[in-house]
Amino acid sequence: MLDYPGYLSSILWFCGCKLSCSYCYNPNIVLAQEGQKTEEDILVFLSQRTKFIDAIVLSGGECTDYHNILDFCRELKQMGFKVKIDTNGTNPNTLQSLIQNDLVDYIAIDYKAPVNKYFQICKRDMFDAFSDSLDILFDSNMDFEVRSTIGYNGIDVHDIQLIADDLFKRGYKKTYFLQKFIKSEQILGCAEYSSKPFDCSLLNTSLDIEMRS
Numbered sequence: 001m002l003d004y005p006g007y008l009s010s011i012l013w014f015c016g017c018k019l020s021c022s023y024c025y026n027p028n029i030v031l032a033q034e035g036q037k038t039e040e041d042i043l044v045f046l047s048q049r050t051k052f053i054d055a056i057v058l059s060g061g062e063c064t065d066y067h068n069i070l071d072f073c074r075e076l077k078q079m080g081f082k083v084k085i086d087t088n089g090t091n092p093n094t095l096q097s098l099i100q101n102d103l104v105d106y107i108a109i110d111y112k113a114p115v116n117k118y119f120q121i122c123k124r125d126m127f128d129a130f131s132d133s134l135d136i137l138f139d140s141n142m143d144f145e146v147r148s149t150i151g152y153n154g155i156d157v158h159d160i161q162l163i164a165d166d167l168f169k170r171g172y173k174k175t176y177f178l179q180k181f182i183k184s185e186q187i188l189g190c191a192e193y194s195s196k197p198f199d200c201s202l203l204n205t206s207l208d209i210e211m212r213s
Ligand code: SF4
Pocket: 017, 018, 019, 020, 021, 023, 024, 025, 026, 030, 060, 061, 062, 088, 188
């Protein structure tokens, strides 16, 4: 009931991801070689629940890395579901195809770090791909949100200020969501809780900012 506000959703977690974020709390999913369910298993499961579920949230890992993501979303749409994807934005071409073919209804994209810190946080030099994805979203009519994770020792208020400035420059008019880092038993990298509490009042921006716990 939380992942796609307004819609009762099932969440599918796709294994694998090209990034290796220091704060990632899904190492089992990111590092898994294969999933626990086949596409067919999932479609059969969902076909028996079309009356009860409004939407499917594709999360991960990174769902746009999945080789058959376009056809899979098409199947979900044909079953009458709304489709939301959570993405790190590293596959702009796939994102473009999903949007152009009307295969998704909502996109949540993670703005993980400003360009100068992207490699440090994500361990892959993919800011340009992410930036292209943002451009695609801004050039489309797609309903989307941008979100960042805060509260760990890799990101501070200054970094979020840089992100907010960039979003403002690109014309972002929606809510910018900040979500708190949760140190679970296992994380992918070496993130720790930040020693200083994150003080939102230090941000100088006219963007609408909302904290998510
Ligand atoms: S937090 Fe980073 S490493 Fe983990 S799934 Fe998301 S993009 Fe991949």
